Amino acid sequence: MAITASQILYERARAQDSEAGTLSGDYIRDAIAGDLFKKIPSSVFLNGGQILKKAFIRFDSASLVSEAHLFPSAYTSVPTGVIATLQGGADGQNSVASATGPMVVGTVNADVTNGAAFVDVALARSEPMSFFSGWNDGDTLAALVAGSPVYLQTDSATPPSNQGSGIWRFTLAAAWSGVTVPAGTLISQRLTATNLQPSVVEQPGYASITLDETQVVVDPSGAVHDTLTLTFSSATEYSVTSAEFGLLASGDTAIDVQVVNPDTGKPMVTIPAAAWSGNAANNDSVLLDITPSALAFFVCLDVAAGTSEQSVRFDLTHDVLG
Numbered sequence: 001m002a003i004t005a006s007q008i009l010y011e012r013a014r015a016q017d018s019e020a021g022t023l024s025g026d027y028i029r030d031a032i033a034g035d036l037f038k039k040i041p042s043s044v045f046l047n048g049g050q051i052l053k054k055a056f057i058r059f060d061s062a063s064l065v066s067e068a069h070l071f072p073s074a075y076t077s078v079p080t081g082v083i084a085t086l087q088g089g090a091d092g093q094n095s096v097a098s099a100t101g102p103m104v105v106g107t108v109n110a111d112v113t114n115g116a117a118f119v120d121v122a123l124a125r126s127e128p129m130s131f132f133s134g135w136n137d138g139d140t141l142a143a144l145v146a147g148s149p150v151y152l153q154t155d156s157a158t159p160p161s162n163q164g165s166g167i168w169r170f171t172l173a174a175a176w177s178g179v180t181v182p183a184g185t186l187i188s189q190r191l192t193a194t195n196l197q198p199s200v201v202e203q204p205g206y207a208s209i210t211l212d213e214t215q216v217v218v219d220p221s222g223a224v225h226d227t228l229t230l231t232f233s234s235a236t237e238y239s240v241t242s243a244e245f246g247l248l249a250s251g252d253t254a255i256d257v258q259v260v261n262p263d264t265g266k267p268m269v270t271i272p273a274a275a276w277s278g279n280a281a282n283n284d285s286v287l288l289d290i291t292p293s294a295l296a297f298f299v300c301l302d303v304a305a306g307t308s309e310q311s312v313r314f315d316l317t318h319d320v321l322g
Contacts, residue, residue: 006060007059007060007061008057008058008059008060008318008320009027009057009058009059009060010027010028010055010056010057010058010316011023011024011025011026011027011028011055011056011057011058011294012024012026012027012028012036012053012054012055012056013053013054013055013056013296014244014263021054022224022225022226022244023056023058023223023224023225023263023292023294024263025222025261025263025264025266026263028055036053036055036299037051037053037299037301037311037312040301040303040309040312042309044303045303045306045307045308045309046305046306047305048303048304048305048306048307049303050300050301050302050303051300051301051303052087052298052299052300052301053298053299054296054297054298055296055297055298055299056294056295056296056297057070057294057295057297057318058220058221058292058293058294059196059220059293059294059295059320060220060221060293061220061293064195064196064197065195065196065197065293065320065321066194066195066321067192067193067194067320067321068192068193068194068196068295068318068319068320068321069142069149069151069190069191069192069318069319069320070086070190070191070192070295070297070316070317070318070319071086071142071143071149071188071189071190071191071316071317072084072085072086072105072186072188072314072315072316072317073143073144073149073186073188073315073316073317074144074186074314074315082301082302082303082304082307082312083105083124083301083302084105084299084300084301084302084312084314085102085103085105085124085188085299085300085302086103086105086188086189086191086297086298086299086300086316087102087103087134087297087298087299087300102131102132102133102134102300103132103134103135103188103189103191104121104123104132104134104135104139104141104188104189105123105124105186105187105188105189106121106122106123106124106168106186106187106188107121107122107124107183107184107185107186107187108120108121108143108181108182108183108184108185108187109121109122109167109183110183111180111181111182111183112152112176112180112181113176113180114176114177114178114180115175115176115177116172116175116176117171117172117175117176118169118170118171118172119141119152119169119170119172119176119181119187120167120168120169120170121141121167121168121169121170121187122166122167122168123166123168128159132189134189135157135189137154137155137156137157138153138154138155138156138173139154139189139190140152140153140154140189140190140192141154141170141187141188141189141190142187142188142189142190142317142319143181143185143186143187143188144185144186144317145179145180145181145182145185146179148179149317149319150178150179150181151190152170152172152176152181152187153172153173153174154170154171154172154173155171155172155173156170156171157169157170157171158170158171191295191297193295196293196294196295197293198218198219198220198223198290198291198292198293199218199290199291200213200216200218200269200288200289200290200291201213201288201289201291202286202287202288202289203227203287203288203289206284206285206286206287207232207280207281207284207285207286208278208279208280208281208284209232209253209276209277209278209279209280209284209286210276210277210278211230211271211275211276211286212274212275212276212277213275213288215272215274215275216269216270216271216272216275216288217269217270217272218268218269218290218291218292219266219267219268219269219270220292220293221264221266221267222260222261222264222265222266222267222268223261223268223269223290223291223292223293224244224261224263224268224290224292225290225291225292225294226242226243226244226245226268226289226290227242227243227287227288227289227290228240228241228242228243228248228259228268228269228287228288228290229241229242229243229285229286229287230271230285230286230287230288231283231284231285232280232281232282232283232284232285233282233283234280234282235279235280235281236252236253236254236279236280237250237251237252238250238251238252238253238280238286240257240259240271242259242268245261245262245263248260248262248268251271253273253276253280254273255273256270256271256272256273257270257271258270258271259271268290269288269290
C-alpha cells in the first residue's frame, strides 16, 4: 500500500534543549520561518557558532516504509552567513541517537548531463572532507530537479585542484543517465533509512504469564520509541508504565487495553485480551520495546560571526517508498 502525503508528518523531538528525545507530537509547520529554530541566541549571530536541533519524519501508516530519503533542497529565507546541513543519527529509528557528523551539502558547479562521469560541487563550507564526518565514498548525492528528486551514486571524492578553488569532484559509480542537473542546483548527501515499520518486541524472561507479542497492535499515529513495563498486581491485573511518560494505564488480561500517548492523545499500542495465556504471579513484569515508523534526523545551522539576526527557513525534500 502506498504512503500518502497526509501520512508523512514532521515532528520535533521532546527534549529540544538536549538535542535528543522521542517523537513529540508537536508538528513542524511547513513554510514557517523559525518554526524549528524558534529562538537563536543573539550571541550566536554575534560570535558565530552551531545550533543543532533534532526532528523526525513520522510515517502515520501501518504499511511498511521500505525506504525513505531526506535531503535539503533549497535555501528559501536563509540569511547570508548561515548554512543548514543535515546530520544523521546512529540509527534512523533510535530516538536517543547522537548525531554522527555533518553531511555534504553544496551547489552543482557545472551542468551534469547524460554520460557525465563526475559532478563538481562547490561545498557550502570550505573544509577538508574529513570535516564532513557523515560522508563515506560510495554515498549518494541528491538534488531536486524540476520538482523531482534525482540521485547520483558516487565512487569517490577528490579535493579541489584542477577543477577550481573550493570545488570538489565527486566521481560517479557509473556514467550519469538521467535528466540534466543544472549548475547552481543545491545538492546534498541524502539521509536514508529502510524497513521503517512500527513494531513491538517483548524482552525475555520476566514473567510466568505468556504474551503473544505478534497480537499487540502498534498505532503509527501515537507510537514513540519507548519501553512499556507491564507490572502485575494479581494473576490478571496489571499496570502499564512508560519509560518516557510514566504511568499510562491499568487493565486486566480479560479485556483489551489501550495505551494512549499523553503528548498526542492518540493510542501508542493496544494489548488485546486474546494475546495473553496463563496467569501471572504478583509483581511479575512484561517489558515491551516499542519502535515507531519514523526517521530521526538532526538539522545543523552553522552561523558565521557578524550575521544579522533573523529567522531561518530552508526546504527539505523527502522521497518515500511504501
